[in-house]
Ligand SMILES: Nc1ncnc2c1ncn2[C@@H]1O[C@H](COP(=O)(O)OP(=O)(O)OP(=O)(O)O)[C@@H](O)[C@H]1O
């Protein structure tokens with residue numbers, strides 16, 4: 336798939352503001368290529384640099400060094416071409432309290448240089464269930480509605496690339512599902528989507544690829560499926576017929592633990608490994624005279640992978 | 651979208667700003683109209699009757715161009731500074747910064763709207779003045795030229811202040827500390843010939859003198875300094891403000907980190 340967005344050697348050091356604030360290195364030599372039509376999830380803890388990265392691509396923050404290319408256009412020297420392709424839904428809800436919903440959304444379209452198109456604005460508003468609020472003042476909207484308004488503003492100018500900076504923060508479960516569907520629908524219509532989130536579940540559900548950023552460094556970019564396979568460990572739980580007080584010495588070679596008060600024997604193994612050791616384990620368990628009623632396997636979620644990665648000390 | 655100029659964006663910003671003004675047009679127009687009326691009652695009717703004519707013009711009529719300028723300057727600065735400060739304050743500036751618009755377009759939209767409001771207000775105040783004193787406009791085209799140029803220049807200045815300000819106090823600091831004194835001392839209420847030396851010479855360093863003088867000439871054909879000098883100085887200040895704004899956008903000063 337062709338690249339639609341390319342970030343090369345991007346660094347950002349926020350200038351110091353004496354006396355209170357020292358200089359801060361928020362991004363360290365980030366390289367990232369986004370493929371046309373994919374959904375890319377940027378995951379990372381608070382303060383990792385996600386918003387900074389997005390803000391540089393969109394032209395809100397100036398990079399200290401590095402280069403951003405949008406659909407072949409440099410985002411500094413050819414900012415018109417670059418920015419006209421991008422829609423941004425920022426993390427914070429910045430809105431004009433006194434304007435009407437309709438005017439606020441139409442304003443965004445005009446700002447991007449597009450001629451008025453009431454039919455398109457109406458469609459966007461209907462898709463986001465904002466239509467019945469079109470004449471309301473923005474200040475009368477609830478938090479979740481404001482979030483949708485921000486999305487409507489970004490979609491009003493028909494972007495090819497959509498940035499969603501924590502789109503589902505403060506959004507209820509129902510609405511979150513709606514939003515995921517909306518994002519899938521957008522992707523189906525050819526829009527490339529880059530989202531940041533704290534909800535691993537969201538990345539797992541939505542993304543084709545996942546990037547993990549921490550302390551300004553993009554430490555990993557991987558197909559979601561490959562990531563889960565590569566880093567995932569699986570657990571095999573044996574539900575025992577009778578309670579076990581301790582793991583017999585004959586099984587000490589295995590990575591075993593007791594759970595559920597001694598009625599579960601849990602074996603952790605690596606799916607990366609050539610052999611999982613399951614066959615041998617089961618034979619040795621039988622030889623030790625342990626009987627089990629049932630077996631169960633569990634795959635680690637992206638969340639567990641994520642936490643594991645961040646815990647790992649980096650060179 | 652590769653057009654040389656994003657005209658649609660300029661229109662959008664302009665309309666947005668104008669609609670913000672019209673939403674509160676009562677307050678926006680009423681307070682300047684009330685304060686000019688007060689000036690006419692106090693200085694024109696009460697004190698003015700004791701004053702001699704200046705250059706053959708009755709004091710009440712002499713006041714009109716000065717008062718229009720006073721309102722024009724303060725309203726241009728406050729409208730334009732608020733117009734750009736507000737999106738910074740609420741955070742909606744993110745959208746302007748991420749849109750495919752150049753600084754020229756941003757300035758045209760915001761400053762154009764602020765200047766339009768000031769010019770409209772100028773007309774309203776002139777109309778108000780005719781209720782109190784006779785007003786004559788000898789050179790209407792020049793009057794309009796000075797009106798528009800001054801509104802533009804001081805809207806630009808307001809725009810710069812709005813970008814520089816990082817709190818509401820700073821927004822009103824420059825107007826009260828600089829603009830109002832310069833206007834009061836710039837011959838709004840008197841001819842600078844009435845000042846003793848060295849004040850008469852010192853006053854020539856006050857840019858507002860040139861604006862008021864040129865503007866008053868377009869009304870009554872009397873001026874403190876030559877009309878050409880007035881026009882030249884007005885254009886010079888306009889250019890200066892433009893240069894500062896261009897510099898702000900080139901460096902991203904206080905708009906981008
Ligand atoms: N304008 C600024 N000036 C100075 N430092 C800043 C500025 N903006 C962000 N930072 C710092 O840069 C770092 C990265 O911030 P950023 O907002 O990019 O993080 P994030 O990954 O989006 O976090 P979150 O998940 O909380 O939104 C933080 O340590 C933050 O304090």
Ligand SMILES: [Mg+2]
Pocket residue numbers: 385386387426500
């Ligand atoms: Mg963030």
